Amino acid sequence: MMDPQETSSTDTESAVTDFVALLLLSVTAVLTAWCGFQSSKWGGEMSIAFSEASSLRIQATSADSRARDAxxxxxxxxxxxxxxxxxxxxxxxxxxxFTPEFKVAFEAWNAGGRTQPGPLAHPKYSPSGAADAARLDHLADEKFQSALEKNQQGDNYTLLTVAFALVLFLTALSQRKQAQTVKKALLALAVVVAVISVVIMLTFPALI
Incomplete structure:
Protein backbone atom coordinates (compact mmCIF):
# COMPACT_ATOMS: atom_id res chain seq x y z
CA MET A 1 0.00 0.00 0.00
CA MET A 2 1.42 3.42 -1.03
CA ASP A 3 2.27 5.87 1.69
CA PRO A 4 -0.23 8.82 1.66
CA GLN A 5 2.71 11.23 1.95
CA GLU A 6 4.35 9.73 -1.17
CA THR A 7 1.03 9.90 -3.01
CA SER A 8 0.67 13.56 -2.10
CA SER A 9 4.22 14.28 -3.26
CA THR A 10 3.62 12.49 -6.57
CA ASP A 11 0.39 14.39 -7.14
CA THR A 12 2.18 17.68 -6.44
CA GLU A 13 4.96 16.84 -8.89
CA SER A 14 2.40 15.85 -11.51
CA ALA A 15 0.46 19.08 -10.96
CA VAL A 16 3.64 21.15 -11.33
CA THR A 17 4.62 19.23 -14.47
CA ASP A 18 1.17 19.74 -15.95
CA PHE A 19 1.25 23.46 -15.13
CA VAL A 20 4.69 23.90 -16.74
CA ALA A 21 3.53 21.95 -19.78
CA LEU A 22 0.39 24.07 -20.11
CA LEU A 23 2.36 27.31 -19.72
CA LEU A 24 4.94 26.13 -22.25
CA LEU A 25 2.24 25.16 -24.74
CA SER A 26 0.51 28.53 -24.40
CA VAL A 27 3.67 30.63 -24.72
CA THR A 28 5.03 28.53 -27.58
CA ALA A 29 1.76 28.81 -29.49
CA VAL A 30 1.95 32.61 -29.25
CA LEU A 31 5.62 32.66 -30.26
CA THR A 32 4.93 30.37 -33.21
CA ALA A 33 2.20 32.71 -34.41
CA TRP A 34 4.56 35.68 -33.97
CA CYS A 35 7.28 33.97 -36.02
CA GLY A 36 4.78 33.16 -38.74
CA PHE A 37 3.66 36.79 -38.78
CA GLN A 38 7.26 38.01 -39.00
CA SER A 39 8.07 35.56 -41.77
CA SER A 40 5.09 36.84 -43.74
CA LYS A 41 6.05 40.50 -43.15
CA TRP A 42 9.65 39.96 -44.22
CA GLY A 43 8.42 38.06 -47.27
CA GLY A 44 6.30 41.08 -48.22
CA GLU A 45 9.25 43.43 -47.74
CA MET A 46 11.38 41.14 -49.88
CA SER A 47 8.83 41.23 -52.71
CA ILE A 48 8.67 45.03 -52.57
CA ALA A 49 12.48 45.32 -52.63
CA PHE A 50 12.74 42.93 -55.60
CA SER A 51 10.09 44.96 -57.46
CA GLU A 52 11.93 48.21 -56.73
CA ALA A 53 15.21 46.67 -57.89
CA SER A 54 13.56 45.54 -61.12
CA SER A 55 12.06 49.01 -61.70
CA LEU A 56 15.42 50.68 -61.09
CA ARG A 57 17.12 48.24 -63.47
CA ILE A 58 14.62 49.15 -66.20
CA GLN A 59 15.27 52.86 -65.59
CA ALA A 60 19.03 52.21 -65.71
CA THR A 61 18.65 50.41 -69.04
CA SER A 62 16.66 53.35 -70.42
CA ALA A 63 19.31 55.82 -69.23
CA ASP A 64 22.05 53.66 -70.74
CA SER A 65 20.17 53.66 -74.04
CA ARG A 66 20.06 57.47 -73.92
CA ALA A 67 23.79 57.52 -73.24
CA ARG A 68 24.48 55.29 -76.27
CA ASP A 69 22.36 57.56 -78.49
CA ALA A 70 24.15 60.64 -77.16
CA PHE A 98 28.48 70.20 -79.73
CA THR A 99 26.44 68.82 -76.84
CA PRO A 100 27.37 70.30 -73.41
CA GLU A 101 28.91 66.97 -72.33
CA PHE A 102 31.00 66.66 -75.49
CA LYS A 103 32.04 70.32 -75.34
CA VAL A 104 33.52 69.83 -71.86
CA ALA A 105 35.55 66.84 -73.07
CA PHE A 106 36.53 68.60 -76.30
CA GLU A 107 37.88 71.65 -74.45
CA ALA A 108 39.77 69.44 -71.98
CA TRP A 109 41.16 67.43 -74.90
CA ASN A 110 42.37 70.62 -76.58
CA ALA A 111 43.84 72.01 -73.35
CA GLY A 112 45.68 68.74 -72.73
CA GLY A 113 47.48 68.83 -76.04
CA ARG A 114 45.13 66.33 -77.70
CA THR A 115 47.06 63.40 -76.25
CA GLN A 116 44.00 61.12 -76.17
CA PRO A 117 42.79 59.50 -79.42
CA GLY A 118 39.85 61.95 -79.35
CA PRO A 119 37.46 63.84 -77.08
CA LEU A 120 35.26 60.76 -76.70
CA ALA A 121 38.20 58.92 -75.14
CA HIS A 122 38.87 61.72 -72.66
CA PRO A 123 38.12 60.92 -68.97
CA LYS A 124 35.92 64.03 -68.74
CA TYR A 125 33.58 62.78 -71.45
CA SER A 126 30.35 61.45 -70.02
CA PRO A 127 27.43 61.33 -72.45
CA SER A 128 23.97 62.39 -71.31
CA GLY A 129 22.39 59.52 -69.40
CA ALA A 130 25.63 57.74 -68.47
CA ALA A 131 25.74 59.14 -64.93
CA ASP A 132 22.05 58.35 -64.41
CA ALA A 133 22.57 54.82 -65.67
CA ALA A 134 25.46 54.24 -63.26
CA ARG A 135 23.52 55.74 -60.33
CA LEU A 136 20.37 53.73 -61.05
CA ASP A 137 22.39 50.54 -61.51
CA HIS A 138 23.99 51.13 -58.11
CA LEU A 139 20.60 51.71 -56.48
CA ALA A 140 19.23 48.58 -58.16
CA ASP A 141 22.15 46.55 -56.77
CA GLU A 142 21.47 47.94 -53.28
CA LYS A 143 17.75 47.11 -53.51
CA PHE A 144 18.53 43.61 -54.77
CA GLN A 145 20.94 43.01 -51.90
CA SER A 146 18.34 44.37 -49.47
CA ALA A 147 15.77 41.96 -50.92
CA LEU A 148 18.13 39.03 -50.36
CA GLU A 149 18.69 40.11 -46.75
CA LYS A 150 14.94 40.42 -46.16
CA ASN A 151 14.44 36.98 -47.68
CA GLN A 152 17.01 35.59 -45.24
CA GLN A 153 15.21 37.22 -42.31
CA GLY A 154 11.97 35.59 -43.42
CA ASP A 155 13.74 32.23 -43.67
CA ASN A 156 15.18 32.71 -40.19
CA TYR A 157 11.73 33.20 -38.70
CA THR A 158 10.44 30.20 -40.64
CA LEU A 159 13.19 28.06 -39.10
CA LEU A 160 12.16 29.32 -35.67
CA THR A 161 8.59 28.14 -36.28
CA VAL A 162 10.07 24.68 -36.86
CA ALA A 163 11.99 24.94 -33.58
CA PHE A 164 8.84 25.98 -31.71
CA ALA A 165 6.93 23.16 -33.37
CA LEU A 166 9.53 20.82 -31.87
CA VAL A 167 8.84 22.37 -28.46
CA LEU A 168 5.12 21.68 -28.89
CA PHE A 169 5.86 18.12 -29.97
CA LEU A 170 8.10 17.40 -26.97
CA THR A 171 5.61 19.03 -24.60
CA ALA A 172 2.77 16.95 -26.01
CA LEU A 173 4.87 13.78 -25.62
CA SER A 174 5.51 14.64 -21.98
CA GLN A 175 1.75 14.51 -21.33
CA ARG A 176 1.41 10.88 -22.34
CA LYS A 177 0.98 8.18 -19.69
CA GLN A 178 4.52 7.20 -18.76
CA ALA A 179 7.00 7.32 -15.93
CA GLN A 180 7.32 10.66 -14.18
CA THR A 181 11.06 10.76 -14.89
CA VAL A 182 10.44 10.40 -18.63
CA LYS A 183 7.82 13.17 -18.49
CA LYS A 184 10.25 15.44 -16.69
CA ALA A 185 13.05 14.66 -19.15
CA LEU A 186 10.86 15.43 -22.18
CA LEU A 187 9.53 18.61 -20.59
CA ALA A 188 13.02 19.74 -19.59
CA LEU A 189 14.21 19.19 -23.17
CA ALA A 190 11.24 21.18 -24.46
CA VAL A 191 12.07 24.04 -22.08
CA VAL A 192 15.72 24.05 -23.20
CA VAL A 193 14.75 24.16 -26.89
CA ALA A 194 12.21 26.91 -26.16
CA VAL A 195 14.71 29.05 -24.25
CA ILE A 196 17.37 28.70 -26.95
CA SER A 197 14.81 29.55 -29.65
CA VAL A 198 13.62 32.63 -27.76
CA VAL A 199 17.19 33.85 -27.27
CA ILE A 200 17.86 33.44 -30.98
CA MET A 201 14.57 35.15 -31.84
CA LEU A 202 15.50 38.20 -29.75
CA THR A 203 18.57 38.71 -31.96
CA PHE A 204 16.40 39.02 -35.08
CA PRO A 205 14.98 42.38 -36.25
CA ALA A 206 11.19 42.58 -36.12
CA LEU A 207 8.64 44.36 -38.27
CA ILE A 208 5.36 45.71 -36.95
Whole structure:
Protein backbone atom coordinates (compact mmCIF):
# COMPACT_ATOMS: atom_id res chain seq x y z
CA MET A 1 0.00 0.00 0.00
CA MET A 2 1.42 3.42 -1.03
CA ASP A 3 2.27 5.87 1.69
CA PRO A 4 -0.23 8.82 1.66
CA GLN A 5 2.71 11.23 1.95
CA GLU A 6 4.35 9.73 -1.17
CA THR A 7 1.03 9.90 -3.01
CA SER A 8 0.67 13.56 -2.10
CA SER A 9 4.22 14.28 -3.26
CA THR A 10 3.62 12.49 -6.57
CA ASP A 11 0.39 14.39 -7.14
CA THR A 12 2.18 17.68 -6.44
CA GLU A 13 4.96 16.84 -8.89
CA SER A 14 2.40 15.85 -11.51
CA ALA A 15 0.46 19.08 -10.96
CA VAL A 16 3.64 21.15 -11.33
CA THR A 17 4.62 19.23 -14.47
CA ASP A 18 1.17 19.74 -15.95
CA PHE A 19 1.25 23.46 -15.13
CA VAL A 20 4.69 23.90 -16.74
CA ALA A 21 3.53 21.95 -19.78
CA LEU A 22 0.39 24.07 -20.11
CA LEU A 23 2.36 27.31 -19.72
CA LEU A 24 4.94 26.13 -22.25
CA LEU A 25 2.24 25.16 -24.74
CA SER A 26 0.51 28.53 -24.40
CA VAL A 27 3.67 30.63 -24.72
CA THR A 28 5.03 28.53 -27.58
CA ALA A 29 1.76 28.81 -29.49
CA VAL A 30 1.95 32.61 -29.25
CA LEU A 31 5.62 32.66 -30.26
CA THR A 32 4.93 30.37 -33.21
CA ALA A 33 2.20 32.71 -34.41
CA TRP A 34 4.56 35.68 -33.97
CA CYS A 35 7.28 33.97 -36.02
CA GLY A 36 4.78 33.16 -38.74
CA PHE A 37 3.66 36.79 -38.78
CA GLN A 38 7.26 38.01 -39.00
CA SER A 39 8.07 35.56 -41.77
CA SER A 40 5.09 36.84 -43.74
CA LYS A 41 6.05 40.50 -43.15
CA TRP A 42 9.65 39.96 -44.22
CA GLY A 43 8.42 38.06 -47.27
CA GLY A 44 6.30 41.08 -48.22
CA GLU A 45 9.25 43.43 -47.74
CA MET A 46 11.38 41.14 -49.88
CA SER A 47 8.83 41.23 -52.71
CA ILE A 48 8.67 45.03 -52.57
CA ALA A 49 12.48 45.32 -52.63
CA PHE A 50 12.74 42.93 -55.60
CA SER A 51 10.09 44.96 -57.46
CA GLU A 52 11.93 48.21 -56.73
CA ALA A 53 15.21 46.67 -57.89
CA SER A 54 13.56 45.54 -61.12
CA SER A 55 12.06 49.01 -61.70
CA LEU A 56 15.42 50.68 -61.09
CA ARG A 57 17.12 48.24 -63.47
CA ILE A 58 14.62 49.15 -66.20
CA GLN A 59 15.27 52.86 -65.59
CA ALA A 60 19.03 52.21 -65.71
CA THR A 61 18.65 50.41 -69.04
CA SER A 62 16.66 53.35 -70.42
CA ALA A 63 19.31 55.82 -69.23
CA ASP A 64 22.05 53.66 -70.74
CA SER A 65 20.17 53.66 -74.04
CA ARG A 66 20.06 57.47 -73.92
CA ALA A 67 23.79 57.52 -73.24
CA ARG A 68 24.48 55.29 -76.27
CA ASP A 69 22.36 57.56 -78.49
CA ALA A 70 24.15 60.64 -77.16
CA UNK A 71 27.54 59.02 -77.76
CA UNK A 72 26.54 58.15 -81.32
CA UNK A 73 25.44 61.75 -81.94
CA UNK A 74 28.67 63.14 -80.47
CA UNK A 75 30.70 60.72 -82.58
CA UNK A 76 28.89 61.82 -85.74
CA UNK A 77 29.48 65.48 -84.95
CA UNK A 78 33.14 64.81 -84.17
CA UNK A 79 33.61 62.98 -87.47
CA UNK A 80 32.18 66.00 -89.29
CA UNK A 81 34.56 68.24 -87.35
CA UNK A 82 37.53 66.08 -88.35
CA UNK A 83 36.43 66.09 -92.03
CA UNK A 84 36.19 69.88 -91.92
CA UNK A 85 39.96 70.13 -91.41
CA UNK A 86 41.22 73.40 -92.87
CA UNK A 87 37.81 75.04 -92.99
CA UNK A 88 37.76 77.20 -89.85
CA UNK A 89 34.34 78.62 -90.53
CA UNK A 90 32.78 75.17 -90.93
CA UNK A 91 34.57 73.92 -87.85
CA UNK A 92 33.22 76.82 -85.81
CA UNK A 93 29.73 76.04 -87.11
CA UNK A 94 30.11 72.39 -86.07
CA UNK A 95 31.56 73.29 -82.66
CA UNK A 96 28.47 75.40 -81.94
CA UNK A 97 26.47 72.20 -82.24
CA PHE A 98 28.48 70.20 -79.73
CA THR A 99 26.44 68.82 -76.84
CA PRO A 100 27.37 70.30 -73.41
CA GLU A 101 28.91 66.97 -72.33
CA PHE A 102 31.00 66.66 -75.49
CA LYS A 103 32.04 70.32 -75.34
CA VAL A 104 33.52 69.83 -71.86
CA ALA A 105 35.55 66.84 -73.07
CA PHE A 106 36.53 68.60 -76.30
CA GLU A 107 37.88 71.65 -74.45
CA ALA A 108 39.77 69.44 -71.98
CA TRP A 109 41.16 67.43 -74.90
CA ASN A 110 42.37 70.62 -76.58
CA ALA A 111 43.84 72.01 -73.35
CA GLY A 112 45.68 68.74 -72.73
CA GLY A 113 47.48 68.83 -76.04
CA ARG A 114 45.13 66.33 -77.70
CA THR A 115 47.06 63.40 -76.25
CA GLN A 116 44.00 61.12 -76.17
CA PRO A 117 42.79 59.50 -79.42
CA GLY A 118 39.85 61.95 -79.35
CA PRO A 119 37.46 63.84 -77.08
CA LEU A 120 35.26 60.76 -76.70
CA ALA A 121 38.20 58.92 -75.14
CA HIS A 122 38.87 61.72 -72.66
CA PRO A 123 38.12 60.92 -68.97
CA LYS A 124 35.92 64.03 -68.74
CA TYR A 125 33.58 62.78 -71.45
CA SER A 126 30.35 61.45 -70.02
CA PRO A 127 27.43 61.33 -72.45
CA SER A 128 23.97 62.39 -71.31
CA GLY A 129 22.39 59.52 -69.40
CA ALA A 130 25.63 57.74 -68.47
CA ALA A 131 25.74 59.14 -64.93
CA ASP A 132 22.05 58.35 -64.41
CA ALA A 133 22.57 54.82 -65.67
CA ALA A 134 25.46 54.24 -63.26
CA ARG A 135 23.52 55.74 -60.33
CA LEU A 136 20.37 53.73 -61.05
CA ASP A 137 22.39 50.54 -61.51
CA HIS A 138 23.99 51.13 -58.11
CA LEU A 139 20.60 51.71 -56.48
CA ALA A 140 19.23 48.58 -58.16
CA ASP A 141 22.15 46.55 -56.77
CA GLU A 142 21.47 47.94 -53.28
CA LYS A 143 17.75 47.11 -53.51
CA PHE A 144 18.53 43.61 -54.77
CA GLN A 145 20.94 43.01 -51.90
CA SER A 146 18.34 44.37 -49.47
CA ALA A 147 15.77 41.96 -50.92
CA LEU A 148 18.13 39.03 -50.36
CA GLU A 149 18.69 40.11 -46.75
CA LYS A 150 14.94 40.42 -46.16
CA ASN A 151 14.44 36.98 -47.68
CA GLN A 152 17.01 35.59 -45.24
CA GLN A 153 15.21 37.22 -42.31
CA GLY A 154 11.97 35.59 -43.42
CA ASP A 155 13.74 32.23 -43.67
CA ASN A 156 15.18 32.71 -40.19
CA TYR A 157 11.73 33.20 -38.70
CA THR A 158 10.44 30.20 -40.64
CA LEU A 159 13.19 28.06 -39.10
CA LEU A 160 12.16 29.32 -35.67
CA THR A 161 8.59 28.14 -36.28
CA VAL A 162 10.07 24.68 -36.86
CA ALA A 163 11.99 24.94 -33.58
CA PHE A 164 8.84 25.98 -31.71
CA ALA A 165 6.93 23.16 -33.37
CA LEU A 166 9.53 20.82 -31.87
CA VAL A 167 8.84 22.37 -28.46
CA LEU A 168 5.12 21.68 -28.89
CA PHE A 169 5.86 18.12 -29.97
CA LEU A 170 8.10 17.40 -26.97
CA THR A 171 5.61 19.03 -24.60
CA ALA A 172 2.77 16.95 -26.01
CA LEU A 173 4.87 13.78 -25.62
CA SER A 174 5.51 14.64 -21.98
CA GLN A 175 1.75 14.51 -21.33
CA ARG A 176 1.41 10.88 -22.34
CA LYS A 177 0.98 8.18 -19.69
CA GLN A 178 4.52 7.20 -18.76
CA ALA A 179 7.00 7.32 -15.93
CA GLN A 180 7.32 10.66 -14.18
CA THR A 181 11.06 10.76 -14.89
CA VAL A 182 10.44 10.40 -18.63
CA LYS A 183 7.82 13.17 -18.49
CA LYS A 184 10.25 15.44 -16.69
CA ALA A 185 13.05 14.66 -19.15
CA LEU A 186 10.86 15.43 -22.18
CA LEU A 187 9.53 18.61 -20.59
CA ALA A 188 13.02 19.74 -19.59
CA LEU A 189 14.21 19.19 -23.17
CA ALA A 190 11.24 21.18 -24.46
CA VAL A 191 12.07 24.04 -22.08
CA VAL A 192 15.72 24.05 -23.20
CA VAL A 193 14.75 24.16 -26.89
CA ALA A 194 12.21 26.91 -26.16
CA VAL A 195 14.71 29.05 -24.25
CA ILE A 196 17.37 28.70 -26.95
CA SER A 197 14.81 29.55 -29.65
CA VAL A 198 13.62 32.63 -27.76
CA VAL A 199 17.19 33.85 -27.27
CA ILE A 200 17.86 33.44 -30.98
CA MET A 201 14.57 35.15 -31.84
CA LEU A 202 15.50 38.20 -29.75
CA THR A 203 18.57 38.71 -31.96
CA PHE A 204 16.40 39.02 -35.08
CA PRO A 205 14.98 42.38 -36.25
CA ALA A 206 11.19 42.58 -36.12
CA LEU A 207 8.64 44.36 -38.27
CA ILE A 208 5.36 45.71 -36.95
Missing amino acids: RQYDLSIYIEWVLADGDRKLRNYIEDR
